[in-house]
Amino acid sequence: xxxxxxxxxxxxxxxxxxxxxxxxxxxxxxxxxxxxxxxxxxxxxxxxxxxxxxxxxxxxxxxxxxxxxxxxxxxxxxxxxxxxxxxxxxxxxxxxxxxxxxxxxxxxxxxxxxxxxxxxxxxxxxxxxxxxxxxxxxxxxxxxxxxxxxxxxxxxxxxxxxxxxxxxxxxxxxxxxxxxxxxxxxxxxxxxxxxxxxxxxxxxxxxxxxxxxxxxxxxxxxxxxxxxxxxxxxxxxxxxxxxxxxxxxxxxxxxxxxxxxxxxxxxxxxxxxxxxxxxxxxxxx
Amino acid sequence: xxxxxxxxxxxxxxxxxxxxxxxxxxxxxxxxxxxxxxxxxxxxxxxxxxxxxxxxxxxxxxxxxxxxxxxxxxxxxxxxxxxxxxxxxxxxxxxxxxxxxxxxxxxxxx
Numbered sequence: 001x002x003x004x005x006x007x008x009x010x011x012x013x014x015x016x017x018x019x020x021x022x023x024x025x026x027x028x029x030x031x032x033x034x035x036x037x038x039x040x041x042x043x044x045x046x047x048x049x050x051x052x053x054x055x056x057x058x059x060x061x062x063x064x065x066x067x068x069x070x071x072x073x074x075x076x077x078x079x080x081x082x083x084x085x086x087x088x089x090x091x092x093x094x095x096x097x098x099x100x101x102x103x104x105x106x107x108x109x110x111x112x113x114x115x116x117x118x119x120x121x122x123x124x125x126x127x128x129x130x131x132x133x134x135x136x137x138x139x140x141x142x143x144x145x146x147x148x149x150x151x152x153x154x155x156x157x158x159x160x161x162x163x164x165x166x167x168x169x170x171x172x173x174x175x176x177x178x179x180x181x182x183x184x185x186x187x188x189x190x191x192x193x194x195x196x197x198x199x200x201x202x203x204x205x206x207x208x209x210x211x212x213x214x215x216x217x218x219x220x221x222x223x224x225x226x227x228x229x230x231x232x233x234x235x236x237x238x239x240x241x242x243x244x245x246x247x248x249x250x251x252x253x254x255x256x257x258x259x260x261x262x263x264x265x266x267x268x269x270x271x272x273x274x275x276x277x278x279x280x281x282x283x284x285x
Numbered sequence: 286x287x288x289x290x291x292x293x294x295x296x297x298x299x300x301x302x303x304x305x306x307x308x309x310x311x312x313x314x315x316x317x318x319x320x321x322x323x324x325x326x327x328x329x330x331x332x333x334x335x336x337x338x339x340x341x342x343x344x345x346x347x348x349x350x351x352x353x354x355x356x357x358x359x360x361x362x363x364x365x366x367x368x369x370x371x372x373x374x375x376x377x378x379x380x381x382x383x384x385x386x387x388x389x390x391x392x393x394x395x
Contacts (some may be wrong), residue, residue: 049315050315080319081319084315084316084319085316085348087315087316088303088306088314088315088316091306091307091314092306092307098359101355101358101359103351103355104351222339222340222343225343225346225347225350226346226347226350226351227350248361248365249361249364249365249366252357252361253358253361253362253365253366256354256355256357256358256361257354257358259350259351259354260350260351260354260355260358263347263348263350263351263354264351266347267344267347267348267351270340270343270344270347271344
């Protein structure tokens with residue numbers, strides 16, 4: 001513990017002395033550049049291209065350099081479509097590289113590096129945890145308009161997933177939420193177990209965005225479009241917007257971000273599980 | 286799935302977004318050729334129910350949504366959130382005030 005404090009001090013030493021020197025009303029502009037997520041780099045390349053390596057994996061090249069993941073691994077993706085989509089993201093950067101707009105690249109990096117070192121079972125358990133607190137299973141008692149809206153919009157999706165997977169989920173307006181039977185959880189555990197690590201990374205990302213396993217599976221099974229899934233996920237917010245008005249810099253901003261992230265996750269699941277279906281077809285021929 | 290718009294509209298939407306990203310030379314880009322190629326391959330040839338085509342259609346709409354949302358999000362970000370914190374002068378200006386310059390007050394004597 002004590003050792004940690006010393007290490008922290010020595011790391012922050014430069015910053016602390018800097019603060020002492022600068023006058024109190026000056027914001028520490030240089031000291032804040034710690035987070036990498038918001039940091040922007042200058043675009044250092046001209047052309048983006050893709051190439052196929054010997055193992056059949058695709059790589060992305062920036063000019064003559066090969067793209068690498070944050071941990072220094074070679075950036076490789078299983079198929080051409082994903083490689084092209086990632087290359088397009090890199091090509092879309094104008095003067096500076098805005099990492100917060102490059103969702104597919106981020107997802108690939110996560111799948112390649114697996115920074116939290118989690119196993120497939122852990123990811124499935126984490127995803128299933130959302131079933132207990134699924135957005136569309138929690139209902140309100142008032143106001144009547146919202147109660148009706150939730151019933152009209154959410155119930156069809158709930159019925160759809162219950163008949164599609166032959167499970168019972170149910171909804172509830174109590175703070176404890178509905179009691180999800182063990183059989184339901186087991187069915188979904190088996191279903192998620194059929195995904196490999198890459199699509200599972202995307203699926204978990206989508207679930208955490210929509211805060212709903214039901215909506216995520218509905219979208220990935222092509223029952224819902226991305227826009228519709230996002231709308232259903234934000235149903236209460238939409239209700240409040242309709243009543244109190246829309247604020248562009250908060251509501252629209254959030255909605256577009258959520259849509260972009262959800263679409264990226266869905267596309268990632270689709271593209272990373274595609275390679276196996278292509279092989280399947282070739283074998284049939 | 287009946288509510289989906291036509292594949293042609295999705296295709297044109299994606300190409301429009303690619304053009305917004307890459308400028309006039311977008312026809313030479315990888316993505317342009319890939320998208321055109323995919324849409325040609327997945328053209329309807331008969332009235333039969335075709336699952337692969339549905340899949341491709343859904344994927345194309347998802348990609349269109351990704352491109353459009355990212356563009357709109359970035360535009361809003363640049364408009365409202367991209368400039369960092371405002372200076373005290375600017376904040377005061379927002380509500381129609383000016384910071385005091387204190388002429389003849391403290392520190393003015395010298």
